[in-house]
Every structure is written in C-alpha cells, then in structure tokens.
Amino acid sequence: MPLLLANASLALPVxxxxxxxxxxxxxxxxxxxxxxxxxxxxxxxxxxxxxxxxVADGVLIASGVLGMAHALGDRPGLARGLALAGAVFLAAYGVQALRRARRTQGLHAAEGAANPGRAAVLAQAAAFTLLNPHVYLDTVLLVGSIGAQQPAALRGWFVAGASAASLCWFGLLGYGARWLAPWFARPRAWQVLDALVGLTMGVLAVLLMGRVFAGF
Structure with a gap:
C-alpha cells in the first residue's frame, strides 16, 4: 500500500x-x-x-519509451549519457525557440484546393507524420530516452502525458481551425508561443541535468 501511494503521488509530476x-x-x-x-x-x-x-505519435512515443527502456536496461552509464545529451538538446531547442520569438513569421493554410478523398488525405497525413526524420529524433529517441529513465511503474503516466499533448494539439488545430487560423497567421502570436516553448524547454533541461548529477 505505501508503494502504491508513493507511485500515485509521483504520477502527476511524471x-x-x-x-x-x-x-x-x-x-x-x-x-x-x-x-x-x-x-x-x-x-x-x-x-x-x-x-x-x-495515435501515430502515441505509438511512436510508447515504442520509444519501451524500446529505450529495454536498450538501457542495466547500462546506467548509457542512461546518464543519453540524459546529458537530452538536456543539451532541450537547452539548444529552447534557445532556438527564443530566437524564433524575435522574428516575424506566421502559419498560413490555404482553403481553396480540392480534397482528394479520405484515403488520400490519410496517406498524406501518414507521409507528413512518418517521413519526417525529426519525428524519430524527437519523439522516439529524445522522448523515449527521457521516458525510459522514469521508474517502471510510472512510464505509462509519462507516455499518457506525452500522448495527451499530441491529441490536444492536433485536436486544437483541426477542430479549432476556423477560430485559430487568424491567430496563427499573426507573427506576434507565434512569438509569444515560441517564448513559452523556449522557457519550458529550458526548465526541462535543468530538471534533466539535475537527474544526471544526482545519479538518477
């Protein structure tokens, strides 16, 4: 029972x-x-x-966490090295986001093109999702290695949190498009969003670096 209560208290932060x-x-x-x-x-x-x-993001995240957990296994040195690399990557990503926050750019999507149908649209979604090399670096390797370093009983919560972010974001883009499109077209909105992303990545990098020095 004490172990269950301890895991429950750690589940939300993870x-x-x-x-x-x-x-x-x-x-x-x-x-x-x-x-x-x-x-x-x-x-x-x-x-x-x-x-x-x-779903694709969720599967990639889960496979990354489970695969990295298996690969790390009894290799604390490798786990520490990946955590250090992850912290450096997050710090660099955060710096890039803060730099983007100083620029003016917007996201535009045209409405006029003809829709090729459900199967073709899903094929395009698969291409945009699975043929992007960054998805394997970010989702599988980086997220997977960080999630794999969580206690075994809490990895499912980490995967759930990471997957929930994807579901919320894509749902927001897809179903809130009519309302969000003018907002996303404004450079100022992306500057604010990039600033928040940069700060978030910086905090996560510091937390991860703390785990490195604490020896997990």
Whole structure:
C-alpha cells in the first residue's frame, strides 16, 4: 500500500513532464501542423486526420519509451549519457525557440484546393507524420530516452502525458481551425508561443541535468 501511494503521488509530476516535453516539441511551424490546420479549415476528414496524427505519435512515443527502456536496461552509464545529451538538446531547442520569438513569421493554410478523398488525405497525413526524420529524433529517441529513465511503474503516466499533448494539439488545430487560423497567421502570436516553448524547454533541461548529477 505505501508503494502504491508513493507511485500515485509521483504520477502527476511524471504525467505533466511528459505533457510539457511533447507539447514543447510538437508546437512549431511545420508541414504537418499546416496540413492539419488546412484540413480543419476545409472541415473535411478532420476527425480521421487528427486521430491518425495523435495515435501515430502515441505509438511512436510508447515504442520509444519501451524500446529505450529495454536498450538501457542495466547500462546506467548509457542512461546518464543519453540524459546529458537530452538536456543539451532541450537547452539548444529552447534557445532556438527564443530566437524564433524575435522574428516575424506566421502559419498560413490555404482553403481553396480540392480534397482528394479520405484515403488520400490519410496517406498524406501518414507521409507528413512518418517521413519526417525529426519525428524519430524527437519523439522516439529524445522522448523515449527521457521516458525510459522514469521508474517502471510510472512510464505509462509519462507516455499518457506525452500522448495527451499530441491529441490536444492536433485536436486544437483541426477542430479549432476556423477560430485559430487568424491567430496563427499573426507573427506576434507565434512569438509569444515560441517564448513559452523556449522557457519550458529550458526548465526541462535543468530538471534533466539535475537527474544526471544526482545519479538518477
């Protein structure tokens, strides 16, 4: 019973860490986000696109966490090295986001193109999701290695938090497109969002570095 209570008290922080990490990595101007936003503006196959992107992210995150947990196993040196690399990556990502916050850019999605149909749209969603090399670096390797370092009983909460971020973000883009499109087209909105992402990544980098020096 004490162990269960201890795990329950740690579940929320681990869930929030996965949520913040995944959200910080997924919120960026890119082809996949523009595609989801575009489908939302057209109001065509939105549910299928949102569901596919969210489920694909969830599967990649879970496979990354489970695969990295198996790979790390009894290799504390490797785990420490990956944690250090992850902290450096998050710090660099945060710096890039803060630099983007100083620029003027917006996300635009056209409404006028003809819709090729559900199967073709889902194929496009798969291409935008799975053919992007950054998804394997960010989602599988980085998120997977950080999630794998959580206690075994809490890894599911980390995966749930990271997957929830994807579901919320894609749902927001797809179903809130009509309302969000003018907001996303304004450079100032992305500057604020990038600033928040940069600060979030910085905090996560510091927390991860603390785990490195604490020896996990």
């Amino acid at each position: 869930f929030v860490q996965g949520l913040a990490l995944s959200f910080g990595l997924i919120v960026a101007i890119g082809a996949q986000n523009a595609f989801v936003l575009c489908q939302g503006l057209r109001r065509e196959h939105v549910g299928g696109v949102v569901l596919f992107c969210a």
